[in-house]
Amino acid sequence: MVYQDNVIAPDEAAAWHAHLLDSPIWRQQRRVMYERELDVPRLTAHFAADDPGLPWPLGEALAQACAATGASFNSIGLNLYRDEHDSVAMHNDRLGDLVDGCPIALISLGETRRMHIRSKKHLAPRRLDLDLAPGSLLLMSWETQTHYDHGIPKQTHPLGPRISLAFRTRKPA
Ligand SMILES: O=C(O)CCC(=O)C(=O)O
Numbered sequence: 477m478v479y480q481d482n483v484i485a486p487d488e489a490a491a492w493h494a495h496l497l498d499s500p501i502w503r504q505q506r507r508v509m510y511e512r513e514l515d516v517p518r519l520t521a522h523f524a525a526d527d528p529g530l531p532w533p534l535g536e537a538l539a540q541a542c543a544a545t546g547a548s549f550n551s552i553g554l555n556l557y558r559d560e561h562d563s564v565a566m567h568n569d570r571l572g573d574l575v576d577g578c579p580i581a582l583i584s585l586g587e588t589r590r591m592h593i594r595s596k597k598h599l600a601p602r603r604l605d606l607d608l609a610p611g612s613l614l615l616m617s618w619e620t621q622t623h624y625d626h627g628i629p630k631q632t633h634p635l636g637p638r639i640s641l642a643f644r645t646r647k648p649a
């Protein structure tokens with residue numbers, strides 16, 4: 477796992493964040509848990525990288541993710557954490573839909589949020605806390621997903637919105 481600060485310049489990251497926050501792309505997903513249907517505690521959006529209607533600035537963001545990592549991606553997932561109450565539970569990204577061995581890159585915009593990273597081995601449940609700053613890029617190898625879980629926990633102090641852009645390489649349908 478490699479964390480790099482300032483991959484996107486501060487002014488650019490701020491402009492991307494403000495624009496995406498106001499874009500009509502966000503959806504509220506529902507998920508069945510414990511036999512009840514609940515709102516996913518964040519808003520999401522998804523685009524194929526070759527979507528001719530790809531909203532600005534996702535084309536630029538994709539190009540920068542490729543340039544910074546040397547990888548190529550064909551899928552862009554977006555998460556909007558509206559405030560400190562939004563979160564994503566500890567999980568590993570589903571590898572079944574992804575091309576074997578391809579990494580996942582996460583660009584962060586807006587408020588800094590803390591990520592928890594935890595080994596899946598219960599005998600060694602050491603947790604790493606990583607603050608994901610705006611303009612940063614976190615590169616997670618494919619293998620990372622088999623050894624570690626990651627999540628963005630809720631916080632108790634007031635926080636403004638954060639957007640993450642997740643670049644992945646999906647298998648052709
Ligand atoms: O928002 C983040 O940085 C993490 C998002 C995530 O884990 C995911 O989309 O699978």
Ligand SMILES: [Fe+2]
Pocket residue numbers: 567568569626
């Ligand atoms: Fe994830």
